[in-house]
Amino acid sequence: xxxxxxxxxxxxxxxxxxxxxxxxxxxxxxxxxxxxxxxxxxxxxxxxxxxxxxxxxxxxxxxxxxxxxxxxxxxxxxxxxxxxxxxxxxxxxxxxxxxxxxxxxxxxxxxxxxxxxxxxxxxxxxxxxxxxxxxxxxxxxxxxxxxxxxxxxxxxxxxxxxxxxxxxxxxxxxxxxxxxxxxxxxxxxxxxxxxxxxxxxxxxxxxxxxxxxxxxxxxxxxxxxxxxxxxxxxxxxxxxxxxxxxxxxxxxxxxxxxxxxxxxxxxxxxxxxxxxxxxxxxxxxxx
Ligand code: CAO
Numbered sequence: 001x002x003x004x005x006x007x008x009x010x011x012x013x014x015x016x017x018x019x020x021x022x023x024x025x026x027x028x029x030x031x032x033x034x035x036x037x038x039x040x041x042x043x044x045x046x047x048x049x050x051x052x053x054x055x056x057x058x059x060x061x062x063x064x065x066x067x068x069x070x071x072x073x074x075x076x077x078x079x080x081x082x083x084x085x086x087x088x089x090x091x092x093x094x095x096x097x098x099x100x101x102x103x104x105x106x107x108x109x110x111x112x113x114x115x116x117x118x119x120x121x122x123x124x125x126x127x128x129x130x131x132x133x134x135x136x137x138x139x140x141x142x143x144x145x146x147x148x149x150x151x152x153x154x155x156x157x158x159x160x161x162x163x164x165x166x167x168x169x170x171x172x173x174x175x176x177x178x179x180x181x182x183x184x185x186x187x188x189x190x191x192x193x194x195x196x197x198x199x200x201x202x203x204x205x206x207x208x209x210x211x212x213x214x215x216x217x218x219x220x221x222x223x224x225x226x227x228x229x230x231x232x233x234x235x236x237x238x239x240x241x242x243x244x245x246x247x248x249x250x251x252x253x254x255x256x257x258x259x260x261x262x263x264x265x266x267x268x269x270x271x272x273x274x275x276x277x278x279x280x281x282x283x284x285x286x287x
Contacts, residue, residue, distance in 0.1 A: 064159035115177035151200025228252035
């Protein structure tokens with residue numbers, strides 16, 4: 001990963017020796033995180049002595065925070081993000097979910113709204129396959145994945161982790177709900193294997209169980225999009241010139257603008273909105 005044109009060689013005729021490379025890397029590391037981005041240096045945040053202003057406490061970052069932080073930072077600085085906001089009428093979906101919840105519970109399944117959102121995402125990703133791709137910057141190609149594994153952000157005592165639900169396209173709402181619960185439980189217990197956190201093609205971050213109206217999720221590169229879901233609220237909506245109470249689910253889709261255009265992003269969220277409104281489609285058995 002070292003750019004040899006920047007290394008000074010101390011060997012015969014200025015040849016670069018292994019030690020020169022090591023010394024160069026050491027110098028870069030000791031210079032701190034001001035790594036060049038697109039040719040320009042990142043401005044650094046001032047180093048403040050907070051104790052000069054009052055009492056403080058120092059707490060180490062968790063192991064997960066130490067791993068997730070640099071990954072999120074890399075996505076933030078490398079990927080041109082845009083967030084598209086939208087909303088979906090989930091009145092019928094929620095009515096169906098409540099109808100089916102107890103029966104599902106009898107089978108040991110907690111049917112949460114996220115399982116339905118996942119099913120709708122699968123349909124949207126099948127309709128818009130380039131949302132399930134990654135950019136290969138070396139070849140300038142788009143790598144389109146023919147599998148559909150969904151990552152979802154899980155809030156755990158140790159910090160944020162992203163378990164991956166594999167082959168989501170081959171699973172119905174019940175199976176998605178079952179796996180969602182089992183992966184979330186493993187995540188909270190810190191028992192996910194490395195394999196269970198790899199291979200995601202698209203990410204969902206649901207804060208709907210907690211609250212919020214909208215947010216701008218960070219893409220977890222090299223995937224090219226992440227769907228943020230906030231809390232569904234009932235509010236008056238005009239239907240045929242009449243105000244009716246509808247349950248509206250806020251969606252926040254962050255996408256990599258190098259791969260996805262704004263028009264496609266809003267087509268994607270519109271599709272998602274329609275998929276979430278079509279209860280029969282969501283509940284259809286998977287062949
Ligand atoms: N609107 C309204 N209510 C919602 C909702 C929504 N969008 N989504 C979930 N709920 C409700 C559920 O119906 C459930 O209520 P009931 O028990 O009455 O049915 C309750 O909120 C709790 O749901 P849950 O959060 O336990 O389950 P889930 O399947 O929706 O989510 C998981 C699972 C793992 C995604 C979630 O627990 C979690 O960790 N969320 C946080 C993700 C996160 O941190 N994202 C940010 C990443 S960037 O820092």
